[in-house]
Amino acid sequence: MTPEGPHFGQAVRPADPITPEAVHTDYTPKVFGRRILYYDSVDSTNNTLRRAASRGEPEGTVVLANEQTAGRGRLNRTWVSPAGVGIYMSLLLRPQSGGIPLFLYTFLPAVATARALRRVSGLPVFIHWPNDLTLRGRKIAGILTDVRSGPNHPREVIIGIGINVNNMPGDLPPELQEIATSLTIAAGRRYSRASIIQALLEELERGYALMKSGTSMDLVEAWRKLSPSHQGTPVEVVGGRGKNFRGITRGIDHDGALLIEAAHGGVERIAFGEIRRIRGGLQHAPGS
Ligand code: BTN
Secondary structure, eight states, X not given: OBTTBOEETTEEOOOOXXXXXHHHTTOOOSSTTTSEEEESOBSOHHHHHHHHHHTTOOTTOEEEESOBSSOBOGGGOBOOOOTTTEEEEEEEEOOOSSOSOTTHHHHHHHHHHHHHHHHHHOOXXXXXXXXXXXXTXXXXXXXXXXXXXXXXXXXXXXXXXXXXXSOOGGGSOGGGTTTBOOHHHHHSSOOOHHHHHXXXXXXXXXXXXXXXXXXXXXXXXHHHHHXXXXXXEEEEEESSSSOOEEEEEEEEOTTXXXXXXXXXXXXXXXXXXXXXXXXXXXXXXXXX
């Protein structure tokens, strides 16, 4: 051990705290992040926040962890969450009325994360439907939204965000080396996780205000601009409820579902699952 931090193989990690004190330095939260529950290690920040929510924690409460031992991803995957390098954060919303379409609860964090990462790093972070964040074609962040329904509208919404920040290539498991990245891998420098969390909370709060005031079209428009792959991109649909198939993306519908002009004909509406970009395009494009 050194005064700066623990050894990880040959590398020494400088301290990069994400405690409430660190996040609240030079940053005065309004509602989001006013209450931060920080842990050195948890199973999953979403699980931890769900337990805290049932004890009555208010809207805007944030759980942050330096490490997750059972980080959860979409489609029952795990989210690799090594100590000290990534952001593992969950935010609690308690909607007071209906009328906000459910998909906006995933578009909101996608837009906020892309904006926050662009603001802090200047790097071209994009959204890949539904809410993967990519940098130069590799995944840099992911979002898992857990909704607990009430009789008329969601009672609790837990937005979980995982970001690869200061991960070195060796911090990524071999099977992710080709498809994932981090800010440090892309830019060759380290970033303050607290600064990213500050930017993220600001962006989340601004976007949520739009949703609540009924001007969520601005948010959808921002999502569209940050997600060029939702229009005219050759993709393969995998892990959905139907069979895998190939096609060209043709935009999103009013529910946030992705429209795909299938290579086998017709336009399919994809509300669930995952799309993978096909490098080099389709062999037999629709209409050709
Ligand atoms: C994905 O599969 O892309 C979603 C990954 C979401 C990971 C984050 S990390 C913080 C929060 N807690 C979890 O267990 N998962 C989310």
